[in-house]
Amino acid sequence: MSMSAKTERALLNSDEIAVLRSTHHPEIYDLSRKELTELQTRLRDMRDKARTLTRQKQRETRGKSEPRGKSFPGSVEQPQRRKQLFAAALKRVKKELSRLSKLEARMEHVEAAHKALAQRRASNFKPAIPASRTSGTGMQSQESVRRRRVLPRGKVGSVLKQNKIAQAARDARPQ
Secondary structure (H helix, E strand, C coil): CCHHHHHHHCCHHHHHHHHHCCCCCHHHHCCHHHHHHHHHHHHHHHHHHHHHHHHHEEEEEEEHCCCCCCCCCCHHHHHHHHHHHHHHHHHHHHHHHHHHHHHHHHHHHHHHHHHHHHHHEEEHHHCCCCCCCCCEEECCCCCCCCCCCCCCHHHHHHHHHHHHHHHHHHHCCCC
C-alpha cells in the first residue's frame, strides 16, 4: 500500500525523510549503482529496526513481554506503518537495481552483436592468397621436411629377436 508524502513526513524524522526522498521518482535515477547498494543496506537496517519494534509492541499487547523504553509509541500501528514505508522504499531501490542490471546486460549483448556482425562481414571478403614456392609454373616436387631416421641393420635384427623372445615367454605362461 502506498502512502502519501505527508504521511511519510508525519511518521519519520528528518534524516529518514531525506533517505526516503532519494528513493522516489526523479532522484532515484541520479544515483549510481554503488550509492543504490549503500542505500539498500541502510534501508534494510531501518526496516529491520522497525520490524523489531513492531514485534516487541505486539508481544507487549498480548502480555508476553515487558515494555521496553519510555519513548516507544503507545500502539503497534506507528512502527508497523514505518516498517511499511521502509519496505516500500527498499522495493523501489531493488527495482531500480534490477533495471540497471538489465540495461547493462542489454548493452553487453548489443556490443557482442556488433562485434559478431563485424566478424561476419570481414569473413565475406577473402584475402588474396600469397605467392608460394610452387606458384605459376605448375606442380614441382618439394623437399620433405621430415627427418629421415637411419637405423643400423644390426639394431633392427636385435629388436626383432627381443620381441620374439618376449612373445614366447608370454605364450609359455599358464592360463
